[in-house]
Amino acid sequence: xxxxxxxxxATGLVAGYALDALLGDPRRWHPVAGFGRAxxxxxxxxxxxxxxxxxxFTALAVGGPVLLGAAAAFATRRHPIGRAALxxxxxxxxxGGRTLRHESRVMGRALRRADLPAARARLGxxxxxxxxxxxxxxxxxxxxxxxxxxxxxxVVAPLVWGAVAGLPGLLGxxxxxxxxxxxxxxxxxxxxxxxxxxxxxDLLNLxxxxxxxxxxxxxAPVANGDxxxxxxxxxxxxxxxxxPNAGQCEAAMAGALGVRLGGRNVYFGRAETRPFLGDGPRPxxxxxxxAARISGAVGLAALGLAALYPVTLGRxxxxxxxxxxxxxxxxxxxxxxxxxxxxxxxxxxHVVEDxxxxxxxxxxxxxSGSGRAGAAGRAHRGSGG
Numbered sequence: 103x104x105x106x107x108x109x110x111x112a113t114g115l116v117a118g119y120a121l122d123a124l125l126g127d128p129r130r131w132h133p134v135a136g137f138g139r140a141x142x143x144x145x146x147x148x149x150x151x152x153x154x155x156x157x158x159f160t161a162l163a164v165g166g167p168v169l170l171g172a173a174a175a176f177a178t179r180r181h182p183i184g185r186a187a188l189x190x191x192x193x194x195x196x197x198g199g200r201t202l203r204h205e206s207r208v209m210g211r212a213l214r215r216a217d218l219p220a221a222r223a224r225l226g227x228x229x230x231x232x233x234x235x236x237x238x239x240x241x242x243x244x245x246x247x248x249x250x251x252x253x254x255x256x257v258v259a260p261l262v263w264g265a266v267a268g269l270p271g272l273l274g275x276x277x278x279x280x281x282x283x284x285x286x287x288x289x290x291x292x293x294x295x296x297x298x299x300x301x302x303x304d305l306l307n308l309x310x311x312x313x314x315x316x317x318x319x320x321x322a323p324v325a326n327g328d329x330x331x332x333x334x335x336x337x338x339x340x341x342x343x344x345x346p347n348a349g350q351c352e353a354a355m356a357g358a359l360g361v362r363l364g365g366r367n368v369y370f371g372r373a374e375t376r377p378f379l380g381d382g383p384r385p386x387x388x389x390x391x392x393a394a395r396i397s398g399a400v401g402l403a404a405l406g407l408a409a410l411y412p413v414t415l416g417r418x419x420x421x422x423x424x425x426x427x428x429x430x431x432x433x434x435x436x437x438x439x440x441x442x443x444x445x446x447x448x449x450x451x452h453v454v455e456d457x458x459x460x461x462x463x464x465x466x467x468x469x470s471g472s473g474r475a476g477a478a479g480r481a482h483r484g485s486g487g
Contacts, residue, residue: 105413106182107179107182107185108412108413109182109412109413110178110182110183110185110186110189111185111186111189111264111265111268111412112265112408112409112410112411112412112413113186113189113190114185114186114187114188114189114190114192114193114264115189115190115193115261115264115265115405115408115409116405116409117186117189117190117193118189118190118191118192118193118194118195118197118264119193119194119197119199119261119401119405121190121193121194122193122194122197122198122199122200123199123200124200125194125200126200126201126204127198127200127201128195132195133195134195134196134276134280137167137276137277137280138280138284140163141163141277141280141281141284142284144159144162144163145159145284145285148162149295150295151291151293151294151295152294152295153294153295153297153298155295156285156294156295156296156297156298156299157298159281159285159295159298159299160278160281160298160299160302163277163281164274164277164278164281164302166277167270167273167274167276167277168270168273168274168277169270170273171192171268171269171270171271171272171273171274172269172270174188174269175268175269175270188269189264189268189269189272192264192269192272192273193260193261193264193272195276196260196264196272196273196275196276197256197257197260197261198252198256198257199253199256199257199397199398199401201256202228202249202252202253202256202257202394202397203249203394203397203398205224205227205228205245206228206245206249206390206391206393206394206397207390207391207394208224209221209224209225209228209241209242209245209390210245210387210388210390210391210394212224213238213241213242213386213387213390214387214388216238218237218238218241221233221238221241222234222236222241225241225244225245228244228245228248228249228252229244229247229248230287230369231244231367231368231369232368232369235368238386238387239384239385239386240365242384242385242386242387242389242390243361243363243365243384243385244367245385245390245393246355246356246359246361246363246385246389246390246393247348247352247355247363249355249390249393249394249397250314250318250348250351250352250354250355250356250363250393250397251347251348251351251352253314253318253351253396253397253400253401254307254310254311254313254314254347254350254351255279255307257397257400257401257404258310258311258313258314258317258400258401258404259275259279259306259307259310259311260272260275260276261401261404261405261407261408262309262310262313262404262408263275263306263310264408265407265408265409265411265412266411275306278299278302278303278306279303279306279307281299281302281303282296282299282300282302282303284299285299285300286299286300286303287300287369288372289372304345304346304347307347308346308347310347311346311347311348311350311351312347312350313404313407314350314351314354314400314404315336315340315350315351315353315354316336316354317399317400317403317404318332318336318351318354318355318358318396318400319332319333319336319354319357319358320403321358321396321399321400321403322357322358322396324395324396324399325358325359325392325393325395325396325399326392327357327358327359327360327392327396328357328358328360331357331358331360332354332357332358333357334357335353335354335356335357335379335380335381336350336353336354336357338353339353339356339357339377339378339379339380340353340354342364342376342377342378342379343364343376343377343379344374344376349379352364352379353379353380355393355396356379356380356382357380358396359380359382359385359389359392359393359396360380360381360382361380361382361383361384361385361389362378362379362380362381362382362383362384363378363379363380363385364376364377364378364379364380365378
């Protein structure tokens with residue numbers, strides 16, 4: 103049964119990835135958009151400018167999808183086909199690889215036509231920077247950085263959590279990532295309220311972002327990149343980014359494309375200056391198609407690892423975990439038996455001691471009675487003589 107469930111999860115991940123590659127995001131009634139509206143309504147009800155309210159909001163907004171996924175997984179534990187169908191639908195819902203590559207190509211076409219108004223209008227589909235004053239190199243840089251980071255957020259991380267935790271992992275990760283986009287940014291309203299959501303998203307992306315960086319280095323040749331250069335840049339520059347995760351992806355992409363990322367980013371109402379990543383020229387329109395190709399190759403590599411995990415390392419981890427749990431249970435039971443044996447020996451010892459005392463007391467009474475009887479007899483014989 104466990105093997106069938108693992109195969110169902112793996113099959114669902116592959117089918118969901120295929121649906122995303124063929125169809126992209128649903129144009130109407132997208133479940134993630136519905137979740138965002140529900141989370142927004144919840145925020146309006148419990149918002150306070152402090153972290154405790156933000157923690158409660160994050161727990162409720164992420165806990166709901168996790169519980170829903172757990173209930174669905176429990177309901178389909180004996181129905182592999184149903185489980186595979188649900189995992190496929192959830193995977194298609196939470197992935198965004200096709201849309202990400204599409205936006206990169208659209209931006210590239212606009213920049214090649216030198217249509218800056220169209221390119222600026224399109225940037226909002228990728229990131230939250232203010233595009234009003236950006237020229238071609240800055241628009242191209244913003245696109246490359248967004249493709250690099252979102253390859254992890256929208257492709258690799260959902261596959262990793264789907265492989266490790268199935269339906270609860272898929273839904274819980276997408277909920278946490280959506281909350282980070284909604285309230286995790288630094289602004290007067292969310293400076294404290296959004297901190298728990300941002301920290302949870304950082305935690306969930308620690309492993310996927312590093313895997314994305316490594317896979318980007320590995321697939322660099324598909325876009326005429328140099329794997330050795332990508333490896334060097336990734337190792338040198340990945341920790342220079344203010345985000346604990348984004349630098350992993352952006353440094354690897356900079357090395358794979360042979361460009362320099364980083365610099366001054368202007369958002370609506372604030373600006374950030376970030377260290378440079380990479381050694382080459384600033385990105386241009388020609389780099390965006392290559393970035394999309396790398397993103398697609400990384401997604402396929404991550405899918406292969408995710409599909410293999412439930413039937414290889416995941417199964418081994420499950421067997422090991424159950425063996426450890428059984429060993430702990432046996433140890434606890436053995437200690438309980440030993441304690442009961444010790445208690446029984448103590449009780450038996452007390453019983454023996456109590457019986458010895460009783461015998462000594464009884465013996466003393468017998469001896470005392472015999473003494474009195476002897477004295478009475480001697481008195482009787484004396485009076486009779």
